[in-house]
Amino acid sequence: MKLRQDLVLRKVGDDYIMVDPSQGMVDLSKVHTLNETAAWLWEQLSGKEFDGDDVADLLCDRYDVTHHQANLDAIALLEEFEKAGLLEA
Amino acid sequence: MEANTVLELTNHYYEIAGLQLELRFPSALNLDHILPSFVGFRVEHSNKTSAAVVTFREEEVPSEEEWGTLRSDISLVWGDNFRFYEQKDAFVTLIKHKIKDKQWMMKSTKDFRESRIYGKADDLRMGEFVSWLLMVVFGQVGLQHRLILIHASVIAYQQKQGVAFLGKSGTGKSTHSRLWLQHIPDTELLNDDNPVVRLEEDGRAIIYGTPWSGKTPCYKNKCVELKGFVRLEQAPLNRFTWKKGMESLVAVLPSCTALRWNKDLFNAMTDTLSQLVEQVNVGYLECLPDADAARTSHNAFFEEKVETGL
Structure with a gap:
């Protein structure tokens, strides 16, 4: 899978955000907020083809977590990304 | 022929x-x-x-x-x-x-x-x-020049500081400006519908009058420093809340105009806006159409000690 490349991650105050212009007829943009870990992962994964294992590996490298926990977190995060429409179709 | x-x-x-x-x-x-x-x-x-x-x-x-x-x-x-x-x-x-x-x-x-x-x-x-x-x-x-045309009614206070009122059509942006004119001394209407905010190279935000002002003929070729934005919402009381970070961006974004199918223009807008909301103060006002509402937003900007959000 791949992250949507048209979204730009920005820091506003203490928040990491991405503004997603709606492509429908109505002018209602969405704003996604990411926590620090998700924002860091977004930067690492940006432009790359990756899977859940890659995300878990990244988490293990950066944080003091078991591989099992990292796997669970990676799956949960990717589900969130999928639901929010942040992955390339 | x-x-x-x-x-x-x-x-x-x-x-x-x-x-x-x-x-x-x-x-x-x-x-x-x-x-x-x-x-x-x-x-x-x-x-x-x-x-x-x-x-x-x-x-x-x-x-x-x-x-x-x-x-x-x-x-x-x-x-x-x-x-x-x-x-x-x-x-x-x-x-x-x-x-x-x-x-x-x-x-x-x-x-x-x-x-x-x-x-x-x-x-x-x-x-x-x-x-x-x-x-x-x-x-x-x-x-493309760090300018954003916004949908707002804006007052100039003491000839030098601007406050822009935002809100959906019918929320009472113009009404809120008019309440300032009536109840807050040394207040002038700069524009009633479509002012322009410019983010200068030195980071200052300046708000300008334009030839577009909705139904109010207020076409002033002048500018003041932008002190901040207030998103208005009708309510049975007057209550002012400051917004920071993501919330400040969300408060201003719906009042900005970019053709969202053009990625370059949309990103230019979001870039400028992200910097802008860190430079100025952004508040949210639940309000009645009364004098106290104008005093509430006036006090928030000019009487209390305002945190800059930086």
């Missing part, structure tokens, strides 16, 4: 929020008469480069097949009597009318630096339509 139809064009120059807008219109037309709200923004031609050039020739509006892909016929900011279309190298803005002869159309390059307006000069609403099309052009071109 064709030579007879070639009409001479005259160049007119305007400066709005520091950007030069150049109009090339048939010499026979009296532009000050057609666009009275622009008179105060006229400049003699400087050697400055025009940020946008708009040409009008009285010509048939090209037929429907040539408009392109329909992108929008609804907008919270622009109203609903128009449509945007996209072509490979152009955007088309159409002002709809049941009678084909009364339609107006504008074809613009994708960065809106060059546009051409099609319509009939004997249309009584020409001025209104051309002014509106120029607002579309200016809004999009401005984004």
Whole structure:
């Protein structure tokens, strides 16, 4: 899978955000907020083809977590990304 | 025979929020008469480069097949009597009318630096339509110069600081400005509908009057430093809350205008806006249409110690 490349991650105050212009007829943009870990992962994964294992590996490298926990977190995060429409179709 | 139809064009120059807008219109037309709200923004031609050039020739509006892909016929900011279309190298803005002869159309390059307006000069609403099309052009071109055209009513306090009131149509932006004029001394209306905010190189935010001001004829060619934004919402009480970070951006974003199908323009807007909300104060006011509401927002900005959000 791949992250949507048209979204730009920005820091506003203490928040990491991405503004997603709606492509429908109505002018209602969405704003996604990411926590620090998700924002860091977004930067690492940006432009790359990756899977859940890659995300878990990244988490293990950066944080003091078991591989099992990292796997669970990676799956949960990717589900969130999928639901929010942040992955390339 | 064709030579007879070639009409001479005259160049007119305007400066709005520091950007030069150049109009090339048939010499026979009296532009000050057609666009009275622009008179105060006229400049003699400087050697400055025009940020946008708009040409009008009285010509048939090209037929429907040539408009392109329909992108929008609804907008919270622009109203609903128009449509945007996209072509490979152009955007088309159409002002709809049941009678084909009364339609107006504008074809613009994708960065809106060059546009051409099609319509009939004997249309009584020409001025209104051309002014509106120029607002579309200016809004999009401005984004490329760290300017954002916003939907707001804005007051200038003590001749030097501006506060912009935001909200959906009918929320009472104009009413809130009027309450300031009535109850807060040394207050002036700068613009009632479409001011422009400019983020200067040194990081200061400046708010400018424009030739567009909704139903209120308030076309002031002046500017003040922008102190902040207040999003208004009708409520059974008056309560003011400061917004930070993501929430401050969300409070201002719906009042900004960028054609969202053009990624470059949309990103330019979001970039400028992200920096802007860190420079100025952003608040949210639940309010009644009364004097106390004006005092509440006035106190928040000018009486309390305001955190800068930095």
